[in-house]
Amino acid sequence: YSGGLDTSVILPWLKDNFPGCKVIAFAAELGQGDELEGIKKKALASGADKCIVKDLREEFAEQYCFPMLKSGAVYESQYLLGTSIARPLIAKYQVDVAHAEGADAVSHGATGKGNDQVRFELTIKAFAPEMPIIAPWRIWDMQSREDEIAYLEARNIPVPMKKSDSYSRDENLWHISHEGLDLENPANEPKYDTLLKLSVTPEAAPDHEEYVELSFERGVPVALNGKKASALDLVLALNAIGGKNGIGTIDLVENRVVGMKSRGVYETPGGTIIHFAHEQLEHLCLDRPTWCFKQQVALQFADILYNGTWYTPLREALSAFVDATQRAITGTVRVKLYKGNLIAAGVESPYSLYNASIASFATGEIYSHKDAEGFINLFGLPIKVRALMERSLKESGRESVFAGGRD
Numbered sequence: 001y002s003g004g005l006d007t008s009v010i011l012p013w014l015k016d017n018f019p020g021c022k023v024i025a026f027a028a029e030l031g032q033g034d035e036l037e038g039i040k041k042k043a044l045a046s047g048a049d050k051c052i053v054k055d056l057r058e059e060f061a062e063q064y065c066f067p068m069l070k071s072g073a074v075y076e077s078q079y080l081l082g083t084s085i086a087r088p089l090i091a092k093y094q095v096d097v098a099h100a101e102g103a104d105a106v107s108h109g110a111t112g113k114g115n116d117q118v119r120f121e122l123t124i125k126a127f128a129p130e131m132p133i134i135a136p137w138r139i140w141d142m143q144s145r146e147d148e149i150a151y152l153e154a155r156n157i158p159v160p161m162k163k164s165d166s167y168s169r170d171e172n173l174w175h176i177s178h179e180g181l182d183l184e185n186p187a188n189e190p191k192y193d194t195l196l197k198l199s200v201t202p203e204a205a206p207d208h209e210e211y212v213e214l215s216f217e218r219g220v221p222v223a224l225n226g227k228k229a230s231a232l233d234l235v236l237a238l239n240a241i242g243g244k245n246g247i248g249t250i251d252l253v254e255n256r257v258v259g260m261k262s263r264g265v266y267e268t269p270g271g272t273i274i275h276f277a278h279e280q281l282e283h284l285c286l287d288r289p290t291w292c293f294k295q296q297v298a299l300q301f302a303d304i305l306y307n308g309t310w311y312t313p314l315r316e317a318l319s320a321f322v323d324a325t326q327r328a329i330t331g332t333v334r335v336k337l338y339k340g341n342l343i344a345a346g347v348e349s350p351y352s353l354y355n356a357s358i359a360s361f362a363t364g365e366i367y368s369h370k371d372a373e374g375f376i377n378l379f380g381l382p383i384k385v386r387a388l389m390e391r392s393l394k395e396s397g398r399e400s401v402f403a404g405g406r407d
Contacts, residue, residue, distance in 0.1 A: 031173030082175025242269025
């Protein structure tokens, strides 16, 4: 139960359609800001018999956001998976509450077109395979958010939004997403001045740069500008810094799990800075084969998160690989923020693989320029052998097998 439109409707709907049953609302505090203010009072006023709220912010940052960060997961090249990574944690605790309260079933507010129904229900199946799941959006008669608003108004239940601002939003410590209304037409430019909640547009950002310095230990950010900070405090601080500098807002048409495309605007100010800084440190400290293979793992990890298959053997195995790669990802990264831009401004690590005596244009003792000739001869041997074969074919009047031919 988030207190938003969908779940506000679901509480009375459950009471109407399952007469005599008790309905317990579960809310997870994941950094929604003032969204959870008065949540218990609101739930009871909407028909709940009881409302349970759990503060999961530290666990969310440490056990979910940062493992995702270490993997380098980005969905479809842009989305930093802020909603996706939260769903497994919410559903896991929902199951815990259901068991503790002796519930006969669980319910959620995800629509039958969305990704979250998959993410919630796969987690529920992982922890309570016997538990029935009620998904109202898949079985009720309401077809739109306007229908939901009318349903609440008919029962004198306060509507938790204005009709003129009924974007579908999901906010947590890592990000906020916006969907619906004018965004449903990809030809429309988002109304950023009124849409954004965590950030400003680059045009409204300060006319001067701001530097941040992030320190990492084994791939995990542990300090901001030289001061140690908890996972929660660090992300909150970077959200404020990134937000005022217009960092981390994307407009994306993406492929949903269920097969359709959808369009959303995502604000991830702090997470974008952390992801960028972490990547700079990996460039410095990972060898080439590990870096290349980790990019493949990042793509797979992103799909796992997006699809809601967090609690699976594959994710656990990939996390083990990721953790092994992060042993050397310790150091400090300096980043310049300016009007929506992230600019690398220096990186250092005791595990740096950058060797100035080798990389310098000056000849050093470790690397001889002459060695490159033998390397190129061996590296280019397949190209040379093929070229000789092609020449032989041409001289004998036979057809070339080289794609596209050669003149």
